[in-house]
Amino acid sequence: MLPALAHFGDHLTPAVLLSMNTGLRRGEVVKSRWGSVDFNRRLLTVEGRNAKNRQTRHVPLNDEAVCVLRNWREQAGTGARIFDVVGFQTAWETVLKRARISNFRCHDLRHHFASRLVQNGVPLNTVRDLAAPQAIPGYASLPQPHSEDR
16 A cells, blocks of 8 residues: 655745745744644634734634644644744745746735735725734725625
8 A cells, every 4th residue: 555645845846835825924834833823613713912013813614724724733743833944044045936927925825815805896905814914905906896796
């Protein structure tokens, strides 16, 4: 019998997918702990000491984020931290170089998250609560679905 294949080839892939689906900052992803994930309530708690504004918040997990976390836990084990790394900078730069992508930062994943919310008709106040309050004016100009598209 063949050994089971890993879900992910590296730690960067699940980290990027988690950020794209939650709007977590790079530092919040790196410092997240398994004990902060509530699969039943579909929430990830960002502790104040790990948040930019030092306030604890509860981040909802969509289907993809839950799937990524479950698969990563199965693959990586159940150490205290979700990602047992100091950071992602070297892996991030390597991936961008190989893909010939320039001027793209980890922080841009948060903008992707917020843009997707707005384009799916999520109210700007909710987007602000979930993402980056200082960037809301930029998202207001994104196309939003018409009521018949929802």
